[in-house]
Amino acid sequence: MESKPYDLVVLGPTGYTGRFCAEHIVKSLPTSLKWALAGRSLEKIENIAKDLKTLNPDRADPDVLAVQLIREELHPLAQKTKVIINCVGPYHLYSTPVVEACASNGTHYVDATGETPWLKDIVEKYHETAKLNGAIIIPSLGIESAPADMLAWAVVKRVREDLSCHTREVICAINEMKSSGASGGTLSTILTVFDTLSISDILKSANPFALAASPPPQNVPSEPILAKLSGVRSVRDIGFLTTSPSGLADVNIVHRSSTLMPEFYGPRFYFRQFLRARNVFTGILFHYVFLIGVLLLLLPPVRTLVRKYVYAPGSGPRLEDSVNDQVEYRAVATADQDTPKPKRVLGGLRYQGTMYAFTGMSMAEAAMVLLEHEGKVKKVSRGGIVTSATLGQEFLDRWENVGCHVQTQVVDN
Numbered sequence: 001m002e003s004k005p006y007d008l009v010v011l012g013p014t015g016y017t018g019r020f021c022a023e024h025i026v027k028s029l030p031t032s033l034k035w036a037l038a039g040r041s042l043e044k045i046e047n048i049a050k051d052l053k054t055l056n057p058d059r060a061d062p063d064v065l066a067v068q069l070i071r072e073e074l075h076p077l078a079q080k081t082k083v084i085i086n087c088v089g090p091y092h093l094y095s096t097p098v099v100e101a102c103a104s105n106g107t108h109y110v111d112a113t114g115e116t117p118w119l120k121d122i123v124e125k126y127h128e129t130a131k132l133n134g135a136i137i138i139p140s141l142g143i144e145s146a147p148a149d150m151l152a153w154a155v156v157k158r159v160r161e162d163l164s165c166h167t168r169e170v171i172c173a174i175n176e177m178k179s180s181g182a183s184g185g186t187l188s189t190i191l192t193v194f195d196t197l198s199i200s201d202i203l204k205s206a207n208p209f210a211l212a213a214s215p216p217p218q219n220v221p222s223e224p225i226l227a228k229l230s231g232v233r234s235v236r237d238i239g240f241l242t243t244s245p246s247g248l249a250d251v252n253i254v255h256r257s258s259t260l261m262p263e264f265y266g267p268r269f270y271f272r273q274f275l276r277a278r279n280v281f282t283g284i285l286f287h288y289v290f291l292i293g294v295l296l297l298l299l300p301p302v303r304t305l306v307r308k309y310v311y312a313p314g315s316g317p318r319l320e321d322s323v324n325d326q327v328e329y330r331a332v333a334t335a336d337q338d339t340p341k342p343k344r345v346l347g348g349l350r351y352q353g354t355m356y357a358f359t360g361m362s363m364a365e366a367a368m369v370l371l372e373h374e375g376k377v378k379k380v381s382r383g384g385i386v387t388s389a390t391l392g393q394e395f396l397d398r399w400e401n402v403g404c405h406v407q408t409q410v411v412d413n
Contacts, residue, residue, distance in 0.1 A: 006081035018087030020360030074101035092118035103130035112142030131384035142359030148250035155333035166266020231287025241274035242283035257389035
């Protein structure tokens with residue numbers, strides 16, 4: 001990488017997730033890192049920097065930069081750093097100029113968005129620009145959608161290595177998620193997506209290949225009509241599964257991964273994402289409660305009412321309420337073999353901690369992979385707006401070192 005004043009800049013460290021990200025950098029990344037905190041309020045950022053100092057007195061203090069989210073200030077910022085970790089959401093409201101600045105200046109970028117309609121927009125606008133200028137832009141590195149993307153990558157890798165073939169399908173499920181609640185930023189994002197997008201925009205993002213880099217495969221696996229109507233299906237090795245709130249975002253990211261790297265996943269690869277249900281009844285109940293909730297949020301009076309009862313942006317659950325938070329994903333990959341009973345690979349992912357700590361950790365560790373393995377990531381991803389899966393084993397290894405465990409195994413039929 002060319003010499004720049006900073007290895008990385010955390011943009012938006014005063015937000016709930018941004019603070020977790022900055023804390024992870026202070027506690028876990030090399031003390032030789034040249035970094036800065038940037039945002040709109042210098043006073044607020046200086047207060048964060050003082051708090052961070054107490055976590056690791058051996059680390060050099062980050063520089064503090066006042067930056068407004070406009071082209072005239074974001075372009076100079078992008079030129080000063082190798083990587084920008086963008087924690088400023090809702091992304092569709094504030095972060096398009098950040099992506100544009102990074103794409104135009106060849107600066108690598110990571111974020112934690114789960115906003116598929118916005119991702120579709122920035123891919124169309126900036127993917128080719130970023131690719132041309134040598135920028136690697138990786139959105140959705142938080143709980144949406146990195147766990148599903150990396151677990152899918154891991155089971156596909158196992159199919160390739162142990163079974164010497166491509167993968168036909170991966171079915172993934174959130175097996176367990178204990179969370180003390182959503183932050184104000186997350187809730188604000190959900191509400192403003194419904195405020196600012198038309199129903200047609202939302203429906204376009206419901207296409208599982210909305211972010212795909214090439215046309216979808218022919219003959220994708222179909223679901224029985226009963227599963228579509230009830231929202232519930234039984235999957236061997238995982239159990240009863242129902243609709244996942246993060247399913248659309250995760251499916252779109254994984255299909256972008258598979259179409260960016262078709263030689264790795266295979267030409268017929270297809271991915272589905274669900275939530276484990278205790279039984280058929282609870283699965284059906286959750287499916288319809290979720291659908292009704294989404295329909296209600298389309299109504300402006302409902303969104304106004306909800307806003308009265310949620311955290312303000314920048315705040316979230318107290319740490320003492322989050323001590324038991326954890327998440328576990330499971331996945332089953334079916335080999336693309338022309339036999340009545342193709343072989344399978346099972347995968348699992350576990351993380352103990354809050355989903356926001358995971359998101360902050362994941363963005364910081366992704367930035368380190370870009371700093372240390374830029375050449376390899378460029379070769380694998382081919383540059384532009386890509387996905388967490390393009391970070392490969394180096395990313396999983398860094399997760400493993402900080403408490404996120406991914407395992408895979410071939411199973412007998």
